[in-house]
Amino acid sequence: MSSSDHAAGRNQSTGLAHAVLAETADLPAPWAAVCGASVDVVQGKWSGPRGLGSSSPCPECRRLAES
């Protein structure tokens, strides 16, 4: 699985960007990140500026989404 299979999610309380599986990103809220964290909003691709390119991507999601 590559990072292109993930959407970028964001937890509003921590400000961290998390990776959400693309197939679950199409479902209604709530979402869960691949690291298990809850996600409040999904916005764009994990590989894009809202995900890995953001100022605070979740390290655990980065590790899990790359493997």
Ligand SMILES: [Zn+2]
């Ligand atoms: Zn995460």
